[in-house]
Amino acid sequence: MMRTRPLKVALLGCGVVGSEVARIMTTHADDLAARIGAPVELAGVAVRRPDKVREGIDPALVTTDATALVKRGDLDIVVEVIGGIEPARTLITTAFEHGASVVSANKALLAQDGAALHAAAEQNGRDLYYEAAVAGAIPLIRPLRESLAGDKVNRVLGIVNGTTNFILDKMDTTGAGYQEALDEATALGYAEADPTADVEGFDAAAKAAILAGIAFHTRVRLDDVHREGMTEVTAADFASAKEMGCTIKLLAICERAEDGASVTARVHPAMIPLSHPLASVRGAYNAVFVESDASGQLMFYGPGAGGAPTASAVLGDLVAVGRNRLGGTTGPGESAYAALPVSSMGEVVTRYHISLDVADKPGVLAQVATVFAEHGVSIDTVRQQGKDGEASLVVVTHRASDAALGGTVEALRKLDTVRGVASIMRVEGE
Numbered sequence: 001m002m003r004t005r006p007l008k009v010a011l012l013g014c015g016v017v018g019s020e021v022a023r024i025m026t027t028h029a030d031d032l033a034a035r036i037g038a039p040v041e042l043a044g045v046a047v048r049r050p051d052k053v054r055e056g057i058d059p060a061l062v063t064t065d066a067t068a069l070v071k072r073g074d075l076d077i078v079v080e081v082i083g084g085i086e087p088a089r090t091l092i093t094t095a096f097e098h099g100a101s102v103v104s105a106n107k108a109l110l111a112q113d114g115a116a117l118h119a120a121a122e123q124n125g126r127d128l129y130y131e132a133a134v135a136g137a138i139p140l141i142r143p144l145r146e147s148l149a150g151d152k153v154n155r156v157l158g159i160v161n162g163t164t165n166f167i168l169d170k171m172d173t174t175g176a177g178y179q180e181a182l183d184e185a186t187a188l189g190y191a192e193a194d195p196t197a198d199v200e201g202f203d204a205a206a207k208a209a210i211l212a213g214i215a216f217h218t219r220v221r222l223d224d225v226h227r228e229g230m231t232e233v234t235a236a237d238f239a240s241a242k243e244m245g246c247t248i249k250l251l252a253i254c255e256r257a258e259d260g261a262s263v264t265a266r267v268h269p270a271m272i273p274l275s276h277p278l279a280s281v282r283g284a285y286n287a288v289f290v291e292s293d294a295s296g297q298l299m300f301y302g303p304g305a306g307g308a309p310t311a312s313a314v315l316g317d318l319v320a321v322g323r324n325r326l327g328g329t330t331g332p333g334e335s336a337y338a339a340l341p342v343s344s345m346g347e348v349v350t351r352y353h354i355s356l357d358v359a360d361k362p363g364v365l366a367q368v369a370t371v372f373a374e375h376g377v378s379i380d381t382v383r384q385q386g387k388d389g390e391a392s393l394v395v396v397t398h399r400a401s402d403a404a405l406g407g408t409v410e411a412l413r414k415l416d417t418v419r420g421v422a423s424i425m426r427v428e429g430e
């Protein structure tokens with residue numbers, strides 16, 4: 001039965017995502033009402049630039065005072081799509097204190113302060129939902145939190161940043177320059193307000209923290225995630241990857257240790273075989289593999305960024321939270337009971353592709369191989385190319401710990417015959 005009193009929704013931020021949320025709330029109003037069981041009323045829109053023309057939004061609803069809006073006391077749901085830490089954090093907390101549930105797309109804030117925000121939601125008997133925060137439109141938070149709640153997740157591996165996937169894909173397939181590809185991703189609404197968050201891996205690391213936290217029932221914060229961006233990936237790296245039958249992707253990898261006693265979370269560029277499904281994830285698309293004891297391997301794939309896809313996830317949350325409000329209940333909150341320690345990068349075990357510039361003379365290969373052996377890193381293949389008394393040596397290792405590999409590289413740099421370490425790249429997905 002349809003309730004006649006509408007659910008009052010405030011929108012904080014009306015940029016790439018917010019404007020699409022407002023549009024779909026209006027165009028799909030009847031369907032949303034039928035699905036929730038009550039009409040949804042846009043009760044206020046907080047913006048920074050009030051003079052901007054916003055098609056489909058009643059100017060009387062627009063305010064620059066987001067704080068006053070969340071303090072109104074009659075709101076059922078606050079949608080936070082401002083981004084960043086402050087004022088978003090205070091606005092969300094204030095919204096809870098004044099009786100609203102919150103839907104947010106803000107991974108940076110959730111990765112930093114998720115525990116406190118969940119606690120504030122719980123104290124006030126309200127919901128905090130954030131499907132849009134990870135992998136845009138792709139349902140991932142809810143499947144992990146709810147559908148897989150009876151299974152044991154061991155690994156989450158994927159491409160979770162649309163901007164960097166767009167850039168790497170362009171560099172790989174069209175030979176485009178880094179800046180040109182980044183400008184295009186920004187114009188298409190994929191990049192963060194400051195694209196450093198994308199290209200330096202902060203955005204993907206925030207998503208990895210959120211995913212690891214939910215997957216392993218453990219608090220994982222942004223600082224726990226090892227992070228390397230993609231700004232140093234070169235055309236030469238793509239050429240090396242091609243020679244190995246691989247491409248390069250910026251991956252987020254969250255793993256339970258083999259003994260199950262700890263977890264790791266990391267973001268870095270990596271080579272993956274062209275035969276792996278992640279290799280064919282193009283443009284701003286995202287794809288995430290989840291491996292669990294009983295389910296085996298699951299793959300989630302779809303648009304990971306952009307206004308409308310992200311709004312799809314926000315509106316899905318809005319419907320879920322709206323139903324909870326009408327039913328006088330809340331959905332699942334934070335689950336961190338396992339409290340597993342988060343290990344450092346040194347304990348991660350994987351394969352490596354290392355390019356060295358060396359002197360082209362007798363005994364060099366043996367010397368290099370000895371350094372690997374001394375550090376317990378087993379070599380899988382070596383390829384050498386000569387060029388005027390110098391040579392480039394490409395070594396691919398078997399699985400080794402990051403700490404052992406780090407020690408190896410440090411020792412290699414000290415050899416007179418090693419002129420430089422041209423690149424080190426992890427090899428995943430084999």
Ligand SMILES: NC(=O)c1ccc[n+]([C@@H]2O[C@H](COP(=O)([O-])OP(=O)(O)OC[C@H]3O[C@@H](n4cnc5c(N)ncnc54)[C@H](O)[C@@H]3O)[C@@H](O)[C@H]2O)c1
Nearest residue numbers: 013014015016017046047048081082083105106305306310
């Ligand atoms: N764009 C995407 O593809 C995407 C995807 C998933 C999640 N997100 C997340 O969604 C959020 C919004 O991203 P976006 O791409 O729409 O960013 P955006 O910069 O286009 O929009 C943010 C808007 O908030 C406004 N704003 C800033 N401070 C404000 C304040 N104090 N009060 C009111 N308005 C304020 C800005 O003027 C801007 O219009 C971020 O948390 C982002 O990480 C974005």
Ligand SMILES: N[C@@H](CCO)C(=O)O
Nearest residue numbers: 161162163190192305
């Ligand atoms: N800037 C982010 C938006 C989606 O979270 C990306 O490019 O993936």
Ligand code: NA
Nearest residue numbers: 131134136138
């Ligand atoms: Na999502």
